[in-house]
Amino acid sequence: MRPIHKHISALLFIFCILVIGQSKSFGQGFRGGVVLGLNASQIDGDTLYGFNKAGLTVGGRLSYYTEKSWDICLEMLYSQRGSAIKLFTQNDNWINALNYLEIPIVFRLKDWYIEKEDYHKVRADAGLSYGYLFGVKSPVFGEELFKKNDISWLLGLGINFTKHIGASLRYTSSLGKVVNTETTKFHSYFLTLRTEYTF
Secondary structure, X not given: OOOHHHHHHHHHHHHHHHHHHHHXXXXXXXXXXXXXXXXXXXXXXXXXXXXXXXXXXXXXEEEEOOOOOEEEEEEEEEEEEEEEOOOOOOOHHHEEEEEEEEEEEEEEEEEEEEOOOOEEEEEEEEEEEEEEEEEEEOOOOOHHHEOOEEEEEEEEEEEEOOOOEEEEEEEEEEOOOOEOOOOOXXXXXXXXXXXXXXX
């Protein structure tokens, strides 16, 4: 049996191919895109303070696009989260590294329509995200103590520099604990700075 991370990579690859195909097939109603960014994350209750765990986020997005002031999109992301004593630390004794497959559903309010090029300049995002934990590296907790499933809420702001190229800043916070324990919150939350390309 192949390792789980290979299955995740295959799913992400297939989703990105579908995003490109669907965006070309449907034209006006649906648009596909890819995203690449950096997470800065932490976990409440583990004594490692600050958004010090840097990680990659990468994946695809399929949006139902309208010329009005809103649209809705589905994403599939590989996301590295967790906590660390300081940013980019190399000491494994002070890092909780968590790898997730995330599937956010995002409602987007748009403004500043550029009619000539058919795109909106700015937007605000809000939504929910499902995360499946498939990789754990922790000096304190065993892998079996981490919850495999995570539900989060998110808020964000985005700007498009052209019809195809944009960037966004997003805040995501878990609704429940990421570790099974009775005494501490252990909520996961993180900031994401992303670049986005829309086909």
